[in-house]
Amino acid sequence: MSLIFPTAGSARILSKPISDIEMHRDIGYLPEQPYFYDYLTAAELLDYFARIHDLTAADRKERVQKMLKKVGLETAGKIQLRKYSKGMLQRVGMAQAILHDPKLVILDEPMSGLDPVGRREVRDIILELKRDGKTVMFSTHILSDAEMLCDRVGVIVGGKLRGVGAPAQLVDMKTQGMEILFELAGQSTAPLLAKATRTGDCYRLQVPEQDLYGAIEQLRAAGAKILSVSQVRATLEEFFMNLVEADRAQAAAVEVSEK
Amino acid sequence: MKRVGIVALNTFREAVRDRVLYNLLFFALVMMAASIIAGQISIGIEQTVIATLGLSAISLIGLLIAIFIGVGLVSKEMDKRTLYALLAKPVRRWEFLLGKFGGLILTLAVNTAAMGVGLFLALIYVKPTLERGDGTVFVAVYFIWLKLALVVALALLFSCFTTPLLAILFTAGIYIVGLYVQELRDLPVAVMSPAMTAFTKWLSYLLPNFENFNIMAQAAHSRPVAGAFIAQNTLYAAVYCTIVLTAAILVFSRRNLK
Numbered sequence: 001m002s003l004i005f006p007t008a009g010s011a012r013i014l015s016k017p018i019s020d021i022e023m024h025r026d027i028g029y030l031p032e033q034p035y036f037y038d039y040l041t042a043a044e045l046l047d048y049f050a051r052i053h054d055l056t057a058a059d060r061k062e063r064v065q066k067m068l069k070k071v072g073l074e075t076a077g078k079i080q081l082r083k084y085s086k087g088m089l090q091r092v093g094m095a096q097a098i099l100h101d102p103k104l105v106i107l108d109e110p111m112s113g114l115d116p117v118g119r120r121e122v123r124d125i126i127l128e129l130k131r132d133g134k135t136v137m138f139s140t141h142i143l144s145d146a147e148m149l150c151d152r153v154g155v156i157v158g159g160k161l162r163g164v165g166a167p168a169q170l171v172d173m174k175t176q177g178m179e180i181l182f183e184l185a186g187q188s189t190a191p192l193l194a195k196a197t198r199t200g201d202c203y204r205l206q207v208p209e210q211d212l213y214g215a216i217e218q219l220r221a222a223g224a225k226i227l228s229v230s231q232v233r234a235t236l237e238e239f240f241m242n243l244v245e246a247d248r249a250q251a252a253a254v255e256v257s258e259k
Numbered sequence: 260m261k262r263v264g265i266v267a268l269n270t271f272r273e274a275v276r277d278r279v280l281y282n283l284l285f286f287a288l289v290m291m292a293a294s295i296i297a298g299q300i301s302i303g304i305e306q307t308v309i310a311t312l313g314l315s316a317i318s319l320i321g322l323l324i325a326i327f328i329g330v331g332l333v334s335k336e337m338d339k340r341t342l343y344a345l346l347a348k349p350v351r352r353w354e355f356l357l358g359k360f361g362g363l364i365l366t367l368a369v370n371t372a373a374m375g376v377g378l379f380l381a382l383i384y385v386k387p388t389l390e391r392g393d394g395t396v397f398v399a400v401y402f403i404w405l406k407l408a409l410v411v412a413l414a415l416l417f418s419c420f421t422t423p424l425l426a427i428l429f430t431a432g433i434y435i436v437g438l439y440v441q442e443l444r445d446l447p448v449a450v451m452s453p454a455m456t457a458f459t460k461w462l463s464y465l466l467p468n469f470e471n472f473n474i475m476a477q478a479a480h481s482r483p484v485a486g487a488f489i490a491q492n493t494l495y496a497a498v499y500c501t502i503v504l505t506a507a508i509l510v511f512s513r514r515n516l517k
Contacts, residue, residue, distance in 0.1 A: 002347070003343060003346060003516040024347060025349050027347070030344075039272070039273050040269075040276075
């Protein structure tokens, strides 16, 4: 983004070297925790950025309105940004990133600081961009977002890239067992209950896949009401945690050997 | 180059929205009060009093704006992270920097011009018959603006590599030293070692000579200013600004913005 310079090596975006300023016409960028000129209104800010992108006056007006609508700020477009909440600023940031119809959109933690509604909207915008054939690259700490949205993920642990690929490739998607959620009023002596975790009258029980029907039979016999049965699968989170654990174990081993 | 203009206009808009131009109101009050009081206490030298007071006020107010806003031009954008989204657009860093500089000197141009007109009105008030030399007051205001442009360039340069507080101190320091460049040149050479003499002489040419821009005495007595002097000062300010801004761009273009 021409904010920091490489200490070594080179990088290319859209097959142009990163020092090429013309390449910036085709990329959109949302900084982390975006903050904009607070003396401008959202419409003025977008107009300012549109000018920088050499859009004509008519184009600017149309694009600005379209973007404000897209991020749900049509009514707030004429309010100075100093009165905006963090979530609203995030939306303005989203609007300025996609204002000039870029081919590649780079978002730095686009969902941080947003309420559930805002996160949903950002997700929808990302999916919409994907449908339009744009490439969207974003960083996030929320692994479920990455799992839900991404075709490819790169996992960085401790500053090193530890894995790149489709989420399903990175994570062993084999079923690790089944989880049964059931309700059971009163006491029961069914042996399975000892293995279940209890919240009020609700129990949560994990069993291997081949034991599923046997377990259900047992529970029904004990008078339980089955609420749901779902697959337990490894998630990106577990993949990530495994890497972190491995790192910690290694660090501990190194420490011991040094002693 | 077009983008320099876009950034400059936005900087101007920022100054207007941040109510920087409200100082004009204060200036207007000072001028009105001065005109009335001067007319009552000083017979025959009203013009001198008004011109000196007015030009000093224009210079002082301008300096405050140039130093404080000048230092904040870039550092505030880095601090508040407003720069990040902009630099991801097709804007080169030097375009951004020149735009910020242009925006503030535009603000100062509007500000000093308005104050210049106010001062002129006050002069007319105390001295109803105008002569040719009365135009000198506008030249004096123009020179103040040139001086302020130089101060902004220096403030911008310092803010590119140090903290805002230090940048303010450096800029103010250079300004004060720059007022005494002539004295530095005229130091009693006999009492110093040759190396020291060479150093002070060298330093006196390196530092910006701000006293060159001061023609308050001429303006106070309506003495006309030679065109060559105006051209010389304009050229001096332009060349000095170019050098300082080039240095600022060199520093800023290499800076990692994290």
